[in-house]
Amino acid sequence: MSDMRLVVVGAAGRMGQTLIRTIHSIPGATVAGAIERSGSPHLGKDAGELAGIGALDVPITDDPLPVFAKADGVLDFSVPAATVEFSGYAAQARIVHVIGTTGCSPEDDARIAAAARHAPIVKSGNMSLGVNLLAVLVEQAARALDPEEFDIEILEMHHRHKVDAPSGTALLLGEAAATGRNIALAQNSVRVRDGHTGARRAGDIGFATLRGGSVVGDHSVVLAGAGERITLSHNAEDRTIFARGAVKAALWARTRKPGLYSMRDVLGLSQAETPVLHGSRQRKG
Numbered sequence: 305m306s307d308m309r310l311v312v313v314g315a316a317g318r319m320g321q322t323l324i325r326t327i328h329s330i331p332g333a334t335v336a337g338a339i340e341r342s343g344s345p346h347l348g349k350d351a352g353e354l355a356g357i358g359a360l361d362v363p364i365t366d367d368p369l370p371v372f373a374k375a376d377g378v379l380d381f382s383v384p385a386a387t388v389e390f391s392g393y394a395a396q397a398r399i400v401h402v403i404g405t406t407g408c409s410p411e412d413d414a415r416i417a418a419a420a421r422h423a424p425i426v427k428s429g430n431m432s433l434g435v436n437l438l439a440v441l442v443e444q445a446a447r448a449l450d451p452e453e454f455d456i457e458i459l460e461m462h463h464r465h466k467v468d469a470p471s472g473t474a475l476l477l478g479e480a481a482a483t484g485r486n487i488a489l490a491q492n493s494v495r496v497r498d499g500h501t502g503a504r505r506a507g508d509i510g511f512a513t514l515r516g517g518s519v520v521g522d523h524s525v526v527l528a529g530a531g532e533r534i535t536l537s538h539n540a541e542d543r544t545i546f547a548r549g550a551v552k553a554a555l556w557a558r559t560r561k562p563g564l565y566s567m568r569d570v571l572g573l574s575q576a577e578t579p580v581l582h583g584s585r586q587r588k589g
């Protein structure tokens with residue numbers, strides 16, 4: 305099969321630049337376009353030069369339609385309003401849309417699900433192998449432990465520029481815990497505590513958010529019982545882990561039917577009792 309031609313939207317952002325570098329380093333994929341918002345100071349610049357890998361002859365543009373028409377897939381780590389719009393354009397072009405954008409509302413998610421009727425979409429709050437394996441472990445731990453005896457709290461820390469909370473990953477881990485307990489997260493989560501809150505309700509899944517400095521992404525799930533605590537955690541040290549996952553998702557989705565898929569589907573963790581993850585990374589040269 306020919307190289308997959310991938311467009312990066314939000315190409316000048318932290319993830320956008322990481323994606324340009326990562327696509328360029330992975331066999332089977334090529335940078336076919338780079339999109340930024342209208343008015344961005346980066347319009348017209350070469351995407352490769354901006355990402356620090358030298359010219360790729362891919363100018364950054366704010367006109368997605370002609371770029372999508374010549375591409376096989378879109379990697380999108382931008383903002384919710386743009387992601388919803390791009391999901392419509394990708395559906396129109398019948399190309400893969402990989403969505404890493406977090407902070408989407410239920411209405412945004414409904415529009416993305418509608419677009420997935422026409423093209424394959426992979427959406428996940430975290431594209432890394434480690435976090436998706438962690439989610440499987442959290443689900444298993446939550447299933448194994450009695451909610452009357454073990455309280456679940458999810459703690460996350462990110463860099464000072466992050467705009468949404470709790471993080472997409474914290475919510476993904478909360479969903480995993482809720483699935484393990486066979487409950488709905490929305491009805492059993494406490495996302496903020498302040499003032500005289502009263503005692504903790506058994507069965508709640510709590511969230512706590514820290515922001516500061518340059519932290520790429522730290523997540524811990526604490527299962528706290530009387531006299532003992534289990535902590536399952538993941539620390540992201542480099543954004544390349546998310547970008548590699550996104551490219552892997554695009555290559556995987558290329559041969560899939562229209563539908564909304566998760567990173568667990570891509571990594572084969574959806575059904576796995578004992579996940580086999582050896583040799584899942586590839587690199588050029």
Ligand SMILES: NC(=O)C1=CN([C@@H]2O[C@H](COP(=O)(O)OP(=O)(O)OC[C@H]3O[C@@H](n4cnc5c(N)ncnc54)[C@H](OP(=O)(O)O)[C@@H]3O)[C@@H](O)[C@H]2O)C=CC1
Binds near residue numbers: 314344431
């Ligand atoms: N799922 C995962 O694995 C991961 C998800 N993320 C998520 O990805 C998103 C981006 O994160 P990050 O790269 O740190 O953020 P940045 O702010 O660095 O990047 C976002 C980019 O999108 C651009 N943008 C805004 N509006 C549009 C538009 N209409 N069209 C095209 N581009 C637009 C921004 O431009 P400007 O700044 O000029 O407004 C910016 O360059 C966040 O939601 C984050 O949570 C991040 C890492 C991993």
Ligand SMILES: O=C(O)C1=N[C@H](C(=O)O)C[C@H](O)C1
Binds near residue numbers: 462466471
């Ligand atoms: O904004 C970020 O940086 C990150 N966002 C994602 C999230 O909201 O969980 C994934 C990762 O933790 C980095």
